[in-house]
Amino acid sequence: MSKTSHATTLILLLGFYSICQSAEMSISTDPMATAAHASQEDEHSDDGEDHHDSVEKIVVQATRSGRIADDQPIRVELINREEIEEKAAMRPGNISMLLAETGGIRVQTTSPALGSANIRLQGLYGRYTQLLADGLPLYGNQAASIGLLQIPPTDLGRVEIIKGSASSLYGGSALGGVINLVSRKPGDTLKGETSLNFTSKDGQDLTTYIETPLTSSLKGSITAGVHHQAITDVDSDGWIDLPGYERYTARPRLYWQGDDGQTLYTTVGLMSERRDGGTMSGGTVSDGNPFVQTQDSERLDSGLVFTMPVFNELTLNTRASAMLQKHEHGFGLVLEEDQHESYLLESSLTGYSENTDWVIGVAYQSDQFVSETFPQFDYSYEVPGLFSQLDYELNAEITTSLSTRLEKHSEFGTQFSPRISMLYRPGDLTIRASYGRGYFAPTPFVEEIEAAGLSRLETISDISEESAQTASLDFTYTYDNIESSLTLFGSNVDNVTGLEAFASSDVGLPDRVRLVNAEGESKVRGSELMLRYYWGDIKLTASYLYLDATELTPDISQRRKIALTPKHSAGFVAMWEQHGNFRAGFEAYYTGKQRLNDNPFTDYSEPYWHLGLMGEIAIGKFSWFINLENLLNVKQTDEHPMILPNRAPSGQWTTDIWSRNDGFIVNGGVRFKFGA
16 A cells, blocks of 8 residues: 555544544543433444334434434434344345345345445435445445445444435435444443354355443444355356455444543554456356456555534534555456545534524545556546535424535536425324435446456546436334335436447447446336334334336437336345344345346346345354355346356446346354453
8 A cells, every 4th residue: 555645644644643642531531421422322322132112212323413313304214233133144244235135225236257236225326325434435435346245244333324315415425325334332341242154155254343441431342354255156157156255354443532522433444355256267258268357455444533512502523534445456368456545524513402403514525546557547536515404393293404515526516415304293103205416426437347347448538427316205104013114206317327339440349338428317216115013022024115217228219227127126024033042034035027238148137036044042142143045046047147148348248147146055153242
């Protein structure tokens, strides 16, 4: 990481300096916390005992008002610690399953060779989703590529999800929504857990989480993991279905509270991974040659969040983060080396009165990309901006929220992003309505380029920003042991960027691509339905997602379905749990027919089911778990080959992934909890 810029060094040093300062300040601080903060700490406690009758007491971070989830005009969906532990037993190495099995979210595999994926919220493109850690963009400015597969769920306390344009809250990278990964908050005693997992496909995961008080006002935690997967050709066709990798991660965190209500949170993250895919040794693609894909990744990030009361009714908030990520990609004989950097510096003032909460602030964001191999694709986006949010409680039943953001983008000029939301709560019924507008600053990294690299991409010119309008109407009703919700939503997206194939010679076939803005609007209309029933120790959850997502054909003569967007999908989960003793679960997920892009074998996919069983039993401080995934042994290669007859103009050698390609898999292991 010798190429770290001065800005990176400055912010990283700031993070380390803050850690040192917090340690020094804690020596002389009063151990008593303010009442408000103590209450919030209780609400954030993540000891695995979050049940359905207490979820609504959580104060969410993803919005800036500091309200509990039930009082938010902006709907924030929560995945609590209990659900995280369930999914961690199924996929302890990363958060993909945790998100994929949440209503309205689709984790779309973008690279059949390396397994990279992005997160689609309510049918919108994955590059529009902003992934945050404790409100900070520690993983970069979009939730795409391999990054999603490099985040273990071990230290998560909960996950907060905002669907629809959140550009007014977080800028252009949140055009489709926000997923905020909230870390576990250390308690007053030393405790932690270690998890060891093995899979039937020669995969292993070892993760450890430790939290401890350091002084009366300083607490710390650290998460570390080692992950391995052997390269696996499930169907023996010479193409690797499970990419091999070796990954190491570590993330220490410090939490400090002063005697006058100040709080400081700091973190540093490190990750190193080597990932291998493509053809097996001795395997070839359709031209008779091997095609090996590799990616070496190194990431270093740092962040801090500082809050301080000002006078009696104001709070000063400061956030800062820096991320540096280096990649070395191998696409057959082509080696691409590049570096991504992103920075955030933000300060805001928050005020409260009897009926009003408000926030006003300034922010500076930077997103940079440098390629040693293809420098014509380098970019540097500098984005200063102003933002504000006003929540006003009209009466006991109606609350409104207006958030706005004005930014000066160095490449795409002035951008104004508003969002208005309303909450109406007559009795047990809760109704929310939201409308938002936002934008996204295009980069070369649409899904096909993430998978195939830059070697066949024409130099970018005449590209406009992507923009969207999103709206939703949400109904939530709770009665006794039944929870239900219905969401109606829609989006119109302009200037969607995509690839256009062309021939580099007058007589040849298309062998290169250029990045262009699509004509007309992409339109998404849909609905989500969720029903949950609690029967003693048993929890039953059913969900359904309807999507009508269309775009104009290249000749703009008619509309067609957006590829890899199933019209119908549904899920059912039954979980029987006695906290501290055992849990057993069954899940069934249905994915409907999807239109496929440039697939020579078929124009539409087949519907498929994903079934799973899991069990966990606790004996003292040990919990033994086993999980059976994909019981029906669904594989895309049972429907058609993965390898294309001819290489795609983008450089890709495989069809898109619309199903699974890992087959039936079993994993099991042990979790050991220690301390109080």
